[in-house]
Amino acid sequence: MTTILKEELTIKIHKVLELVRPYLQTDGGDISFVELTEDFIVKVKLLGACGTCPMSIQTLKLGVEQTLQKSIPEITKVIAVDDNLQSIFPEDF
Template sequence: MKEEVQKYIDKIRPSLQADGGDVELVEVTEDGIVKVKLLGACSGCPMSTMTIKNGIERTLKENVDGVEEVQEV
């Protein structure tokens, strides 16, 4: 599952980079928790929760079987 998650994170990455940020995949647990680290302008941004939940998490849940949640670390 980690490879599939990474594939979709790589598709999301250009949108974040366009705003001066980035995302790094940290871990995918066996129970479907995806842990990511926001970098650059995304780190500490007031909209980071929306980016994770409405952007990254929604995309991964729609495209990768077994993803339950995305968490920022």
Template sequence: MFIQTEATPNPETLKFFPGRVILSDGVAAEFHNAESAAGHSPLAAQLLTISGVSSVFFGNNFIAVSKNTGEWEHLKPAILGIIMDYLMSESSIVLAPKSDRDGTEEFFNSADKELVKRIKVLIEERVRPAVSRDGGDITFRGFENGIVYLNLRGACAGCPSSTATLKRGIENLLRHFIPEIQGVEAFQ
């Protein structure tokens, strides 16, 4: 089995491409510690036991691993070994999906329902695919007083350029198509 790796705009995150589907298209899962992964993803739980690994994000055809300490040249062999062994076992990557919402419901005024529908379509069709190419994911969380709130995950979370991406890229795109939007903020 050959697993390709690719740098992301976030120097603390690498993408691993095992050459097979990881999760269904449009589905993503993220884990920040072995305890949160337990019962949901044995692969994520194993990767999170590596000293220095801070999160694991599963996309359609990739696994994005983020670190908080250590150098990639030391972490990469252990990560590759775990991914390779796990995928050779043909076990499921995610057993029981965690909620995409992490306990947070969307918020917006019911009078903005049609506007929110248009925002979500733009995010799904134009923004999410581009963010996925960089090893991350972005989801709609809310709309209030002209501000769109988005949740950044994977390589996007903690990326030095995520603010620029939100403000210059995503905000400009959404405002171009939906003039009622006054701004875009990361949902905390």
């Protein structure tokens, strides 16, 4: 992935996350973009109530990931990471 493509996709990712964010915030949660990897995986942090909610994997996959992939087909996967950038869900390995 070129630097220009990465920058363009990152801008698009931020715009899509701004559309998703209000839905997360209604339940006391939030989301923060961490990085876009070379293999088009988006890493995010789930914040607030989303960080501890047992339904957050469904929110991530059925809400955030599907919305991002619909808007940005290049995205292969979205994973939630902790402060050490490790996946917080075993399915994401």
